[in-house]
Amino acid sequence: MQVSLIKRTWNSLTKASKKRAALASVAALSIATMFVPQATAEELGYPEKEELKFGFIKLTDMAPIAIAYEKGYFEDEGLYVTIEAQANWKVLLNGVIDGSLDGAHMLAGQPLAATMGFGTKAHIITPFSMDLNGNGITVSNEIWKQMKPNIPKMADGRPVHPIKADYLKPVVEKYASEGKPFNMGMVFPVSTHNYELRYWLAAGGIHPGYYAPHKGDVSGQIDAEALLSVTPPPQMPATLEAGTIYGYCVGEPWNQQAVFKGIGVPVITDYEIWKDNPEKVFGITAEFAEKYPNTTIRLTRALIRAAIWLDENNNANRPEAVKILSQSNYVGADYDVIANSMTGTFEYEKGDKRDVPDFNVFFRYNATYPYYSDAIWYLTQMRRWGQIADDKSDDWYFDMAKKVYRPDIYAQAAKSLIKEKLVDPAGFPDFATETGFKPEQKEFIDGVSYDGTKPNAYIDSFKIGLKTGDKI
Structure with a gap:
């Protein structure tokens, strides 16, 4: 039976009849399987909780949630989802913790920080990494004017990229000599942007x-x-324009918004800082995953399918995705602003638009797999800047990563999709051999390489930052 027919038949049932089907005897269950693929009904089980509410912040990287909703992937799983924008990351996290939200688009650092007790204490997990890349650093026109003479130029007069902070340093030193604080914005203390x-x-x-x-x-x-x-991300351009900050790091579309408004210049993308860096995750409480295991696997399945849709056929679906995201109930920015980065380009200085095909990656390069090594990178930065006050053993980093990042849930979801021939197995890691640790990564702007199996050695490799034995 075709998935579309199954979906229509299943959706025609009332909520009460769905619950009766889920809880009925073996005889009734054999009838219910007419409406759901056999493997799904027998192996995954029905969702224990059908009606769900997910939160997000108005950024383009919330796209997998929007697409899973708009394309019916949640409904294919018997999930009836409400999606609601949140005022800021703290409100969003609190909503997941207190249960007013069942899950949310989260900063990758949020589940880790909450689980270890930095800020609000709660055990948050992620079975799904939402994307790679997607951020940029923007400075005001005045700061750009002061930076630009220091930056090497190409033959056509455009700046050579990537633009390092070396070219900002004389500006910061000038402000210091004049007794002026050099203020910059980021979206949250445990954000990738920070x-x-x-x-x-x-x-x-x-x-x-x-x-x-x-x-x-x-x-x-x-x-x-x-x-x-x-x-907060949507307030970045206005705060820059007001002169309260001289620059910021944020996700899209708020760097491109500065270009469109003529108030600032994005100088670098996070792709140029760390090629194919992990960005957001989908966060739920550990209690939710334990109480509703089938629901957890099913929502992960829906998000995986959405991520595939976003990247398939060389990003052919991106224009449609941009149209969806430009709606006021999602990101709510102009179509052209969102498209400027999400369709494979990025505009730096006004008129300097360059090809950046991997600025937003939702599925390629195993983007959706929750790697332990990604979690450990965030933890090393927390230690580097003092959010983790004391030295921790390498094993502590490994254990914390495994408490929060759940590739076991992801693998269950992905394997079931593969078995049903809804996805191509070639797009996933080899689950039989995958360890959760990426090979050593070398493409960072400072030339320092990262091996997630050696967190303390990595922390000690930086010139600036806390090292083993240091304490503020």
């Missing part, structure tokens, strides 16, 4: 400051040469 901005600044010799939570200082500005503070 760690990417810090990484870029430190690689250029600019100290982004330390945290000292054990002393009650969570500003992250101890010893800082550039002062980083939190601004």
Whole structure:
């Protein structure tokens, strides 16, 4: 029976009849399997919770959730989902913790920080990594004007990329000599944006400051040469225009919005800071996963299918995705602003649009697999900047990663999709041999390589940042 027919038949049932089918005797279950593929009904089981509410922040990388909804992938799994934008990352996290949200588009650092007790304490897990890349660092027109003379030019006069923070350093030093703080924005203390901005600044010799939570200082500005503070993503362009900050790191479409408004210049993408870096995750509580295991696998299946749709046929579906995301109930930015980065290009200085086909990656390169080594990278940056106050053993990093990142759930979801021939197995890791650790990664802007199996050695390799034995 075709999946589309199954979907129509299943959706025609009332909520009560679906529950009766799920809880009926063996005889009734044999009838119910007419409406759902045999392997799905018998091996996965019906969703224990059908009606779900998911949260997100208005960024283009929430796309897998929107597509899973719009394309009916959630409904294919018997899930009836409501999707709701949240005011900021703290409100979103609290919603997942208190149960007003069943799951959410999250910063990769949020489940890790919550589970180890940095900020709000709660055991949050992720069975699904939402994307690779997708962020940029933008500076105001005035800062760009001061940076530009320091940057090498190509034959056509355009700046050579990637643009390192080395070219920002003289500007920061000038402000310091004039007694002016150099303020920059990022979206949340445990966001990828915070760690990417810090990484870029430190690689250029600019100290982004330390945290000292054990002393009650969570500003992250101890010893800082550039002062980083939190601004919600949609407010970034307006805050830059007001002069409150001189630059920021954020996801799309809020870098391209600065270009369209003529108020700033994106100087670098996170792809250029760390090629194919992990970005957001889908977060749920450990309690939810334990209470509703079938629901958890099914929502992961829907998200996997959405990610495949977003990347398939060399991004052929991206224009349709952009149209969906431009709706006010999703990202709500103009179609052209979202398309500027999501369809394979990125505009830096006004008129300087360049091909960046992997600016947004949702499925290629095993983007959806929750790698332990990705989790450990975030933990190393938390330690580097003092959010983890004390030294931890390598085993501590491994154990924390395994508490939060759940490739076992992902593998169950992916294998069931493969068995039903809904997806191509070639797009997934070899589950029989996968360890959860990527090979050593070398494509960072500072030339430092990362091996997730050696977290403390990695932390000690940086010129700027806390090292073994250091404490603020």
